[in-house]
Amino acid sequence: MPWKNQSGGKGGGPWGGGDGGGPWGSGNGPNRPNPWGQGPQRGPDPQNSPDLEELLRRSQDKLKRVFPGGGRGGGGGRTSLGGIGGRGIALALVAALIVYGLTGFYRVGPGELGVELVLGRYQSTTQPGLNYNWPYPFGEVFTPDVLRIREVNIGTRGDGRGQDIPEESLMLTGDENIVDVNFRVQWRISDPANYLFNIEDPEDTVKQVAESAMREVVGRKNIQPILTQERQQIEQDVQTLMQTTLDDYGAGVQVSQVQMQKVDPPAQVIDAFRDVQAARADQERFQNEADAYANEVVPRARGEAAQIVENANGYRDRVIAEATGQADRFLSVYSEYAKAPDVVRQRIYLETMERILGDADKIIIDQPQGSGQGVVPFLPLDRLTSGNQPQQQGAR
Numbered sequence: 001m002p003w004k005n006q007s008g009g010k011g012g013g014p015w016g017g018g019d020g021g022g023p024w025g026s027g028n029g030p031n032r033p034n035p036w037g038q039g040p041q042r043g044p045d046p047q048n049s050p051d052l053e054e055l056l057r058r059s060q061d062k063l064k065r066v067f068p069g070g071g072r073g074g075g076g077g078r079t080s081l082g083g084i085g086g087r088g089i090a091l092a093l094v095a096a097l098i099v100y101g102l103t104g105f106y107r108v109g110p111g112e113l114g115v116e117l118v119l120g121r122y123q124s125t126t127q128p129g130l131n132y133n134w135p136y137p138f139g140e141v142f143t144p145d146v147l148r149i150r151e152v153n154i155g156t157r158g159d160g161r162g163q164d165i166p167e168e169s170l171m172l173t174g175d176e177n178i179v180d181v182n183f184r185v186q187w188r189i190s191d192p193a194n195y196l197f198n199i200e201d202p203e204d205t206v207k208q209v210a211e212s213a214m215r216e217v218v219g220r221k222n223i224q225p226i227l228t229q230e231r232q233q234i235e236q237d238v239q240t241l242m243q244t245t246l247d248d249y250g251a252g253v254q255v256s257q258v259q260m261q262k263v264d265p266p267a268q269v270i271d272a273f274r275d276v277q278a279a280r281a282d283q284e285r286f287q288n289e290a291d292a293y294a295n296e297v298v299p300r301a302r303g304e305a306a307q308i309v310e311n312a313n314g315y316r317d318r319v320i321a322e323a324t325g326q327a328d329r330f331l332s333v334y335s336e337y338a339k340a341p342d343v344v345r346q347r348i349y350l351e352t353m354e355r356i357l358g359d360a361d362k363i364i365i366d367q368p369q370g371s372g373q374g375v376v377p378f379l380p381l382d383r384l385t386s387g388n389q390p391q392q393q394g395a396r
Contacts, residue, residue, distance in 0.1 A: 013301060025138035025267065080375055094255065100135055101135060103135045103136065104132050104133050104134055104135040104139060105131070106130075106131055106132070106133065106141050106143075107129070107130055108126055108128045108131060108143050109128060109143065110128050111128070111145050111146065111148065112128060112143045112144065112145050112146065113125050113126065113127065113128075113143070113144065113146050113192045114126035114127075114131055114133075114141055114142070114143050115130075115141065115142040115143070115144070115192050115193050115196055115269050116133045116139065116140075116141055116188060117133075117139060117140040117141070117142075117370070118133070118134050118138060118139050119138060119139075120140075122193055122197065125192060126195060132317070138213070142192070142196055143191045144189055144195060144196065145189070146189040146190070146192055147188065148188065149186050149187070149188050149189055149256060150185050150186070150188060150203070150206075151185065151187075152184070152185050152187070152203060152207045152210065153183075153184050153185075154168050154169070154182070154183055154184075154207060154210055154211050154214065155168045155169030155180075155181060155182035155183070155261075155262075156169075156182050158260075164180075164182070166180075168211055169181055169182050170266065171215050171218045171219070172215075172218075172219060173218055173219065173221060173222060173223045173226060174218075174219055174220050174221050174222050175223055175279065177222075177223040177264075177265070178266050179218065179223055179224040179226055179227070179263060179264070179265060180261075180262070180264045180265065180266055180267070181214060181218065181260065181262070181263050182260075182261045182262040182264070183214060183227075183235075183238075183258060183259060183260045183261055183282075184258075184259045184261055185206065185207075185210045185242070185255065185257070185258050185259075186255075186256040186257040186258075186259075187206055187253050187254060187255050187256055188253070188254050188256060189252060189253065189254075190252055190253060190254035191252030192252060193252065194251060194252030195251065195252035195253060196252075197247065197248060198250040198251060198252065199250075199251050199390065202252075202253065205246075205249070205251060206242075206251075206253060206255075209242050209245050209246055209249075210238070210242055210258070212245075213238045213242045213245065214234075214238050215243040216241065217234055217237045217238050217241065218234070220248060221234070223265070226263060227263055227264075227265075227277070229275075231260050231263060234260065235257075235258045235259065235260055236258075238258045239255050239257070242255045242258070246378045247347060272314075278318040342386045
């Protein structure tokens with residue numbers, strides 16, 4: 001072949017696979033660098049690995065068909081080593097540029113966002129998947145995890161169940177009492193560019209803002225509501241204040257939750273506060289019992305009062321109706337009396353005597369003028385009849 005090294009070196013070909021063959025030399029050649037680097041690491045069986053020398057030889061054969069003269073010099077059909085060396089350098093540079101350009105590809109994992117920088121300036125934010133940016137040192141890419149929920153504990157070390165830190169947990173209330181508050185803040189990245197470049201230490205910033213917001217909210221309230229019923233409202237107020245402050249900083253952080261873990265008076269006076277809490281609990285229990293008794297007695301008394309009022313109203317209506325009826329009866333009788341006074345008077349007299357004497361024992365006395373005793377015998381037939389009926393029934 002025209003490209004074969006005629007110098008009798010151990011490594012055939014222009015690239016010098018042996019100690020002294022070829023213009024580029026080998027890893028065993030004397031002080032001759034390899035422009036391709038160390039190349040791929042071969043396995044334990046070099047016979048099955050691709051032959052780089054053969055690939056380069058084929059490339060040279062293709063190039064000599066393209067360029068005029070077939071790549072031959074003026075030396076009687078022998079290859080010009082200077083021309084081969086120039087083309088090899090060009091190919092090496094092109095391959096190096098290609099490899100260098102391929103290093104600009106990067107992958108953004110699930111739950112992450114890519115933040116691209118070019119010459120130190122922010123360019124864009126990329127979504128999960130395969131993306132491309134200028135290679136290093138012109139370009140740089142950060143891929144923060146924006147879906148992971150991060151936590152920070154204030155007042156304790158570690159995960160919130162470790163040692164207390166009084167410098168963080170002791171706070172002054174609005175009524176000049178001291179309360180020991182341990183709480184936890186959960187947050188995530190909302191804007192990765194602001195998160196990376198606007199603040200120096202995001203986690204420490206979130207912690208400092210959380211402690212400051214809790215102190216401000218606790219400082220506006222009395223100790224009793226803080227220990228009892230307003231814990232949820234305090235958590236909401238702290239979350240709102242934290243989010244407003246972090247947005248003003250441009251931190252690119254979203255506060256997900258604020259959870260108060262322990263809210264107690266200082267350890268030196270906690271026993272006295274517990275006694276006060278027990279007394280307040282007894283007070284509320286007694287008040288609830290009194291309210292329950294009142295709720296039972298008052299409706300019953302109101303029902304009885306309503307019943308008495310209804311009975312009185314019924315009696316009033318009945319008396320008025322009876323009086324009205326009697327008055328109407330009297331007026332009707334009077335109208336008839338006015339038409340025939342004698343007859344009506346006699347009728348009233350007879351009806352009255354009949355009603356009075358109807359059930360009385362009767363003795364009739366007749367005293368006509370010039371008569372004797374004037375006693376008329378009276379035979380009570382009704383009594384005889386009613387008295388004989390039981391005797392007759394007994395005789396039967």
